[in-house]
Amino acid sequence: MQQKRGKLYRWLDERLALSALSDFFLNEPMPGGASVWYVFGSGLVFILIMQVLTGVLLLFYYAPTMDHAWDSIRYLMEEVPFGSFIRGLHHWGASIMVILAVLHITQVFVWGAYKRPRELTWLAGLMAFSVVMGFAWTGYLLPWDQLSYWGTMVGTEIIGTMPVIGEVVSTFIKGGGSIGAQTLARFFAMHIWVLPAILFGAVALHLYLFRKQGVAGPFKGSPDDLEQHKAFFFPRQFFIDVLFALFLFLILVYLSVYLAPELRSPANPAVSPAHVAPEWYFLFLYELLKYFPQDWIVVGTVVIPGLMAVLMIGLPFYDRSAERHPLKRWRALLAYFSGLAGIILLTVMAIRSAPETLAVNEMLAKEGRVIYTGSSCGACHLIHGNGGDMGPDLSYEGLAGRLPDWMRGHLRNPRDYVAGSTMPSAAELGLSEDDIEALTHYMFSLD
Amino acid sequence: MPIQLATEVRDKDGESCGRISRLIANQTNRLIEKAVVRLNTGREVLLDADMFSHDEHGQLQISITSRELEKMPAFDVSRYYALHPVEWQEEWGVVEGEILALYPPQDYDQTSRRRFIFGSLAIIGAIAASLAYPIFRYLVHPLTRKLSEAWTRLIPRQKLEEDMPVFIPYTVERVEGYLEQTITRGVWLIRPSRRLSEQIARHPENLRFPGAGWANEAGAPVAFSAKCPHLGCNVRWVGEDGEFLCACHNSRFKLSGELISGPSPRGLDTMPIRSRKGSIEIMDMEFRAGISAKKRSA
Numbered sequence: 112m113q114q115k116r117g118k119l120y121r122w123l124d125e126r127l128a129l130s131a132l133s134d135f136f137l138n139e140p141m142p143g144g145a146s147v148w149y150v151f152g153s154g155l156v157f158i159l160i161m162q163v164l165t166g167v168l169l170l171f172y173y174a175p176t177m178d179h180a181w182d183s184i185r186y187l188m189e190e191v192p193f194g195s196f197i198r199g200l201h202h203w204g205a206s207i208m209v210i211l212a213v214l215h216i217t218q219v220f221v222w223g224a225y226k227r228p229r230e231l232t233w234l235a236g237l238m239a240f241s242v243v244m245g246f247a248w249t250g251y252l253l254p255w256d257q258l259s260y261w262g263t264m265v266g267t268e269i270i271g272t273m274p275v276i277g278e279v280v281s282t283f284i285k286g287g288g289s290i291g292a293q294t295l296a297r298f299f300a301m302h303i304w305v306l307p308a309i310l311f312g313a314v315a316l317h318l319y320l321f322r323k324q325g326v327a328g329p330f331k332g333s334p335d336d337l338e339q340h341k342a343f344f345f346p347r348q349f350f351i352d353v354l355f356a357l358f359l360f361l362i363l364v365y366l367s368v369y370l371a372p373e374l375r376s377p378a379n380p381a382v383s384p385a386h387v388a389p390e391w392y393f394l395f396l397y398e399l400l401k402y403f404p405q406d407w408i409v410v411g412t413v414v415i416p417g418l419m420a421v422l423m424i425g426l427p428f429y430d431r432s433a434e435r436h437p438l439k440r441w442r443a444l445l446a447y448f449s450g451l452a453g454i455i456l457l458t459v460m461a462i463r464s465a466p467e468t469l470a471v472n473e474m475l476a477k478e479g480r481v482i483y484t485g486s487s488c489g490a491c492h493l494i495h496g497n498g499g500d501m502g503p504d505l506s507y508e509g510l511a512g513r514l515p516d517w518m519r520g521h522l523r524n525p526r527d528y529v530a531g532s533t534m535p536s537a538a539e540l541g542l543s544e545d546d547i548e549a550l551t552h553y554m555f556s557l558d
Numbered sequence: 559m560p561i562q563l564a565t566e567v568r569d570k571d572g573e574s575c576g577r578i579s580r581l582i583a584n585q586t587n588r589l590i591e592k593a594v595v596r597l598n599t600g601r602e603v604l605l606d607a608d609m610f611s612h613d614e615h616g617q618l619q620i621s622i623t624s625r626e627l628e629k630m631p632a633f634d635v636s637r638y639y640a641l642h643p644v645e646w647q648e649e650w651g652v653v654e655g656e657i658l659a660l661y662p663p664q665d666y667d668q669t670s671r672r673r674f675i676f677g678s679l680a681i682i683g684a685i686a687a688s689l690a691y692p693i694f695r696y697l698v699h700p701l702t703r704k705l706s707e708a709w710t711r712l713i714p715r716q717k718l719e720e721d722m723p724v725f726i727p728y729t730v731e732r733v734e735g736y737l738e739q740t741i742t743r744g745v746w747l748i749r750p751s752r753r754l755s756e757q758i759a760r761h762p763e764n765l766r767f768p769g770a771g772w773a774n775e776a777g778a779p780v781a782f783s784a785k786c787p788h789l790g791c792n793v794r795w796v797g798e799d800g801e802f803l804c805a806c807h808n809s810r811f812k813l814s815g816e817l818i819s820g821p822s823p824r825g826l827d828t829m830p831i832r833s834r835k836g837s838i839e840i841m842d843m844e845f846r847a848g849i850s851a852k853k854r855s856a
Contacts, residue, residue: 128644140662164689168696172735179736186736191699193692342662346674353678360685 135322137345142328142337145348148222149326151215153352154359158208159314161363162246163307165201173253175299177292180255181377188374199367205247207359209392212240213451220426220447223435224327230427232324235317237423242310244392249302251390255295260378261387263298264290269400269412290380330435373470376509376558385514386466395454398461419450469515471556479553482546491534494557502534509558518551559612560651561593567610568617569624574598576627578618581652582638588647594633595620602633705854706730707770709832709839712781718749721813723795723802725784730842745829745840746782746795746802748813754780757814763852764815764828770854772830772841781829781840782815788822790847802826823850 124130141149172191174183187194216236219225225233252263267290271281286293328337342348375384389397396416403411430443437444483489491501517528522542525532537547561578569575575597582592582604593610596602609621620627646652665671712726723746732741750758758764759776766773782802784792791806801818802811809820816825830841844856 125648131644140659144662144664168693171697174736182736192695194696196692197696338660339663341660343665346671346678347664350674350678353681357681357685364688 137343137349139322139326139344140341141326141344141348142334142341143332144340144342145351146329147351147355148218149348150352150355151211151218152321153349154211154355155208155215156314157352157356157359158204158211159310161200161360162204162208165197165204166303168197169201170303175253175295177255177295180253180295181374184254184256184374188371195371196367199371200363202372203363203366203370205250206391207363208243209247211359212243216240217447217451221437221444222327222330223437223440225427225430226327226433226435227427227431229320229324229327232317232320233427234424235313235320239310239313239317242306242313245306246302246310247390247392249298249306252290252295252298253302254374255378256375257378257382257384258375258387260290260380261383262389263294264383265387265397266389266393267294269396272408272412274409274413327435330437382507386468388461388465391458391462394461395457398457398464422450466514467516469551469555471509472552473556475549475552476556477553479546479549479551479556482542482550483553486540486542505554505557507558508554509556513554515551515555518554519547522547522550559616560649561590561607561610561618562651563653565618567595568619569627570620570622571624572619573624575620575624580633580635580638581650583641583647583650585641585645590650595627597627599628601628602635603627603630604633700735703856705769705843705856706732707772707841709834710842712745712747712838712840714747714838718747718779720749721751721754723748723782723813725795728840728842743842744784744792746784746793746826747838748780748782750777750780752777754814757816758828761816761825767830767841767843768851768853770830770841770843774828774831778831778833779838781831783827783829783843783845785827785844785847786822787824787827787845787847787852788820793826823848824852827852 120129169187172183172187172194174180184198187198189195219233219236248266252259267281267285270284271277273280282288284294284297285291286297388394396411399415400408400411432440434440489498491499493500493504493506495506521528523537525534525536542550561581563578563581565578566574567576567578576595578593579596579602580594581590582594583589584591589607591607592604593607594602594604605620611619611621613619708730710728710730712728714724714726716724718724725744726747727742727744729740729742732739748754755777758780764774765776782793786793786804786806786809788804788807788809791804793802793804793809793811795801796803800813802813802815803809804811804820804822807821809822810818811822811826812818814825815828827843827845829843832839843854846853846855
């Protein structure tokens, strides 16, 4: 058996030059030896593989059309075995990818690894990073639910504020004047075909350059010492990277099992939800825009992001000293971490300023339904054809975009919220605070 | 024995005259056909490979004298280019490595290296294995479909004549994954004569339906699935010949559904049928094609 395999290997090697290729790819010298600091790049490769795998799997059930996209995801989440798990892996994989990419960039910055001769490696990496953000943005629309629809609305309107080219670019991206069937088709084409092609190109270039120019290695230690302690990428660094991949995998599985991605009600162009927000990694831009009046919006949408991009892209070209030790580059580090802290601060502010949203608890909603019937709410209100018409129709109350506190307060004392309301208060109906909570969940479940 | 780089070369008189400095490959026949010798004087000369021979001690010797060598023109390296190692052939016996680097000392120990390789493979295997079951269940979900047992009314547009098949379109509600839709299908409906009823009842599988708790009554109207049991095209009734024909591969069937000729593995499939309040109802079914047994697929 052993001999047979050896024979087959030799046969293949003669034709494919396997040894030469695997030596080229695996015998990457790591000055100073393998290190746990080098795991981020391989972690990104692992998540990329997971994203491709789960992305292809999602395509087995997803329908990229406006009238079926949401239904197909609902079907996937509720009826297909492990559908919610697979979607969870893809959803959380995106977030982990963004976190890892920022850690990777930060590490390269601190290590001074972008300097000559690795300028192109840095640029190819930034290219890959911007494509990852493009993935995040285009993927967000695909489930075609309320948040993805309205989040994309805000995103494309932001692009529309760019001077001169804004309108053309925004119309091109949307495939028309407003978000609709063409937008979904375009986002799908970008997400499934265009961005992967660019990403694989950028990653291939990045990895080739990584091999060609080698690892920058530790920023301290004598060359002689580092040479004596060097190791090949395979198998020691590879083993550490695989351990890190396992760690990432366990996090992914935990998140996918216990925090399944949400699917909100289907996109409804008539009603925007109470709180429209992009995914967390775009929140800093979203928060930034709160501080610019309309005439100055270009500063927030173009000038500041553009300046950040120029600073990052130009980094290896204006920072040309050969010094790599972080303590001797404290000004550069101070600037980088101030920028990063600013982004984190804006993100935190955006999260804290978001109004409370209500994740409907099915049990409470059911309880609320019983209370609704028991308190004869149906005498005045209509829900999908059942009930009276004295009060407003509640069939789509969950889509009305109300805040949970509005709903609770209104149930406690309707006249505080709707002038001249004839609806009895909670005290008059004999409702407890628990009943109000249950009713609130029931109201938010109506769609 | 191949000529190898850096080997010492002796001239015809057995005197050391230089070393092999380059090998020249023929890229068409993939043989080393020439070699360059760097003479002791520092000059390089190009020689045909057949001018070299190995003596009994393995020493490389050339068939000309040092004096003749000195008279040869200098080798012009600009006429050649360096071949990438990927293009090297095993039988050339080229030993890589004019420029060397230290082999990492800890990687030199193959047994400790192997531990990391097995450890890595085990973890990768564990990740792949833990994904295999969810992915499998996720992908085979369509195999666990439920078959509908709903009845659909047939509405003939004309009065049925005895033993005259009529194609009746009907609509059914189908749930296909996320999509619930009304689709139009059709059957060949026949009001059978007593003789035709007997012919059909002679084959018990015409009255029973695998997997469904229903049997057709003998003498009831007959509905043939329009799907040809060969490979699924629709059959049509050819009135002048008095037979059903599948135009795809020329399977022909009698009025009773029996196969006359052609590649079909079985006769036409009957559908469950019943009479309710004066109208005819069928249970929409689709049967697998290409096998001799009558098996439901949808």
